[in-house]
Amino acid sequence: MYIWNRVLLGVVGLLSLVMLILGARALKTHQYWRQIALRLEQELKEQQRLRRILLGLAPLEEIQQAREKGLITYTLPEIETAVHDIMLRRGPVWYGCQPRGVDPANGAVRVVVPVPNHQIQPRNVFWVFDERPLNQGGAFLGVFEVAGIGGEENRELQLTPLLSMEPGEIQRLQQSAAAPTMWTLRQLLPPDQPQIFAGLSTAELEQLFPATAFPRPEERQRIISEYEFDGKPLTVEEARLKGLRGIVAATDERGNIVLEEGLPKPLDSGKGIFVRQLRAYESLIGWYHRQRAEWRDRLAVAQRTGNYLKRVTADATLQQQFRQRDVDYFRQEKARETAERDLVASFRQSVEDRLNQDRAEIQRILAENRRMAGELARIQAEAIRAVEARIQQMASAQP
Numbered sequence: 001m002y003i004w005n006r007v008l009l010g011v012v013g014l015l016s017l018v019m020l021i022l023g024a025r026a027l028k029t030h031q032y033w034r035q036i037a038l039r040l041e042q043e044l045k046e047q048q049r050l051r052r053i054l055l056g057l058a059p060l061e062e063i064q065q066a067r068e069k070g071l072i073t074y075t076l077p078e079i080e081t082a083v084h085d086i087m088l089r090r091g092p093v094w095y096g097c098q099p100r101g102v103d104p105a106n107g108a109v110r111v112v113v114p115v116p117n118h119q120i121q122p123r124n125v126f127w128v129f130d131e132r133p134l135n136q137g138g139a140f141l142g143v144f145e146v147a148g149i150g151g152e153e154n155r156e157l158q159l160t161p162l163l164s165m166e167p168g169e170i171q172r173l174q175q176s177a178a179a180p181t182m183w184t185l186r187q188l189l190p191p192d193q194p195q196i197f198a199g200l201s202t203a204e205l206e207q208l209f210p211a212t213a214f215p216r217p218e219e220r221q222r223i224i225s226e227y228e229f230d231g232k233p234l235t236v237e238e239a240r241l242k243g244l245r246g247i248v249a250a251t252d253e254r255g256n257i258v259l260e261e262g263l264p265k266p267l268d269s270g271k272g273i274f275v276r277q278l279r280a281y282e283s284l285i286g287w288y289h290r291q292r293a294e295w296r297d298r299l300a301v302a303q304r305t306g307n308y309l310k311r312v313t314a315d316a317t318l319q320q321q322f323r324q325r326d327v328d329y330f331r332q333e334k335a336r337e338t339a340e341r342d343l344v345a346s347f348r349q350s351v352e353d354r355l356n357q358d359r360a361e362i363q364r365i366l367a368e369n370r371r372m373a374g375e376l377a378r379i380q381a382e383a384i385r386a387v388e389a390r391i392q393q394m395a396s397a398q399p
Contacts, residue, residue: 053066056078091186096182097113097114097182099111106160110159111185112151116153120149123145124145125144126145126186126187127189128141128143131182135200137181138181142161194276198231200227202228209223222242225244226245226246231273234274235270236248248273249273250265
C-alpha cells in the first residue's frame, strides 16, 4: 500500500504540474487574446469614429481634425454632392453608340444607340467622341444635331454637323466609323480634366497637337510642355523660364497638393507640383470655328478679288496692246515729223543764211550808193562852183 500511495502521490503531483503548466498557458493565452481583443476593440471604436466622420455624423471639429491629420479627404455626403454635381454638369451621355456610315459630302452620319428608350428628340445637339484611348485613335469628332430618328426600335439617329466641316475632319470621321470602335454622344461638352491627358508621352502629345495648327513653333512647344509637366514636380523658376501657363502648387509631407479654399495653394518660389491652367474647350472650339469661318470668308473675298484683278489685268494687257500699237504709230509719226522738222529747220537755216547774205549785200550796196551819191554831190558842187566862176569871169570880161 505504501508503494501505491507513493505512485498515486507521484501521479497527483505530475498531474498537478501539468495542470499548473496548462493553467499558466491558458492564462497567458487568455491574456494574449485579451490584449488582442482590447486592441481590436480600440480599433473598432476608431473605425466606428472614422465611419461617423466619413458619414458626416461626427461634429465639425472632429471632421476638421481628421482632415488635417490626413485620415480623410472628403466625407461621403461631400462626395455624394460632388458626384451629383458632376452628374448634373455632365448632362445626359450615351456610351457604346455604333456608327453606320458617313456622308463624304457634308459629314452627316448615322449612329445606332444601344438602348431603345433613349429619349433623344430631333434637334438635340451632341458632342461626339471616339471611345478609344487618345493614344489609340480616340478623338473629338464634332458637334452634331439630330436630324431624324428611325430604324429598329427607333435606335438609329441621323446626325448632321452643326458646324461646317473641312475635308480633313470628314476623313477623320470616316476613319473612326470604319475602325472597330464605338462612339460616345454627350449633350454637354465635359470640362477639361487633367487625368484625361495623364500618361501621354511627348510623341503622343505632339500627335495630339499637330504643327499645322500653330502659326509659331514655340507656341506649340509651350502648350505641349504644359500637358507634359501637368501633375509632375517642377520649380517655380523652371515654370517661368518655360513660359508655362499654370501654377506650381505647394505639397505636404506625403507629396499631396495642399488645398486652400478648395484650390491648389500656389508657391512663390521653390519646388512643388505643376498644375496647368484648365481650358474651356467649348469656347475654344466655338472661337476656332468662328475664326475659320471668318478666314474662309476672307479667303473667298481674296479669291474674288484675285479673279477680278486677273480679269482687270487681262483687260489692261489688251488695252496695253492697243495702246502699244498707238505708241508705235505715233512713234513713226514722230520720226516722220521729226525728219520733216529737221528738213524745214535746215531749209530755214539756209534761207536765213541767204537772207543774212542779202542783207549784208544790201548794206554794202547802200553804203556804196551813199558813197557814190556823196561823190556825185561833190562833183556837182565843184561843177557848180566851176560854172559860177566861169560866169563871173565872163561877166567881168565884157565892157
